[in-house]
Amino acid sequence: MENITGRENDMDAIAELAQSAMHEFVVLAEAGGPLWMPVPGGSFDVLNKMAYAQTFGARSSANVILGFMTEATRADDMVMMDAKQIVDYIMDSECYTSFCPGLLTSANTTKIYKWPTSAGYNGAMHLVTVETVFPSPLVPSRKCTFVRCCRDMQNGTVIIVDVSLDNGDGTVKCHKMPSGVLVRSLNSDASQVTVIEHVQVNDTGLHELYRPSLSGLMFGARRWVSSIVRQSARMRDLFVVSKSASNGNGRKTLMKIADGLLAGYASGIAAVPGGGWTILRGAGTEDDIRISYRRNNDDSNTAIVSVCASFHLPVPHRVTFDLLKNNLLRPKWDVLVNGNSVREEVAVCKGVGGGIDDVVSILHLKDPPTGENRDNIMILQNSSYDVSGAFMVYCPVNIQLMNEIMSPSDTAESNKVSLYPTGFYLLPVEDTALGLGEGGATLVTVGFQIMLKLARGTGLYPRSASTAVGLMTENIATIKKTLTSSHPIFYRRQPPNNFI
Missing domain, CATH: 3.30.530.20 (START domain)
Structure with missing residues (x-):
């Protein structure tokens, strides 16, 4: 050429x-x-x-x-x-x-x-x-x-x-x-x-x-x-939905926010320098967790911190996604859930096939002893499965903000909402004997973002970085243990998604 x-x-x-x-x-x-x-x-x-x-x-x-x-x-x-x-x-x-x-x-x-x-x-x-x-x-x-x-x-x-x-x-x-x-x-x-x-x-x-x-x-x-x-x-x-529902504008706003969660998650994981991200430490493997940060545009004394790592999981791609989505298993590995049970309250919008594989949804936490909703915590979740790759990205949302977004007047603007995503991206490891995603293993990327104070000079406090690495290390170990042990037992005996 x-x-x-x-x-x-x-x-x-x-x-x-x-x-x-x-x-x-x-x-x-x-x-x-x-x-x-x-x-x-x-x-x-x-x-x-x-x-x-x-x-x-x-x-x-x-x-x-x-x-x-x-x-x-x-x-x-x-x-x-x-x-x-x-x-x-x-x-x-x-x-x-x-x-x-x-x-x-x-x-x-x-x-x-x-x-x-x-x-x-x-x-x-x-x-x-x-x-x-x-x-x-x-x-x-x-x-x-x-x-x-x-x-x-x-x-x-x-x-x-x-x-x-x-x-x-x-x-x-x-x-x-x-x-x-x-x-x-x-x-x-x-x-x-x-x-x-x-x-x-x-x-x-x-x-x-x-x-x-x-x-x-x-x-x-x-x-x-x-x-x-x-x-x-x-x-x-x-x-x-918008033609028949009074909260159609609210749903559109939530989808825009959910897309922003996915984009923000990917940007933080990739830590592209042109996006303002600075890599502080780590290569990004399970044994060398990566931390990167960018200054908060709304407050120069704080930074958005991304903590992430990728690892090999000996569980097929399709099964890994189903287990992560299964709300009966979630209390075992999700720090945000913290032992509570999870229920899907609203499917904001559904994608391919109109099923549970591709959906933006609102989840609610319930306290097992009382069965009551923890009204101050809701979760906005964006998830999708394809044989070439899958993701599940989510974040907690204040109940007052959620009500404002979903109200018929819909005065909230999505660009004024600051949310910090947690989530997973999955890639199938090829198994030539079966269809893509059905056999073999999965490469899992797990990451979360939080807002932390900056040290007086430049960068984060060393203790903050060490604490973040410790949390991620523990989280990865819990996820691997839960999914690998649940694969041959729970997945075969239960439908792929159950809601309490």
């Missing part, structure tokens, strides 16, 4: 690059074997690099530069949203970030090459910079700059294609080969979406714990598709 770095204003070269990328993307999006190889369980496809090199020749990514690796995956699914809305979310950088909470920490349009004169984005061409994260302290973030083009095709199909201007010569750590999204309209309320994510990336800094994971699983197409499907289904559910 021709190197046009430093020639961002050479419209002829950029237009030629974009045209070539669109052609390649369409071929890859529509092709079957031998260009693509399905993974066990059929959740996404991995590019056959030899077939790709034979098809696209010198323009292909066959010749990867030293120190870089190639990841290329494809995934598709039905999305409960019309094609125009999907395109609007992806082409608008600000909306794009909210469409993929916990995946994107930033997305910025830095230059507009072409803006269509007609309605919509047909013909638009932008220069975009994004930073993607995987919620583990052991996985570096990826920052990439590329040209994003949009074009309407036949029969209600729209393609959005991304391609980097540079030629992957090692001056940047992430180079995007022709990638993007194909959106095919099915009807006024649904679309078929195909995503291809194809990059050359310098993976220096990736911990050995995550290297055995299936290539492309952490940043690949399946994760993008699952986010789009989840957010679209939840927005649809909110729209239906």
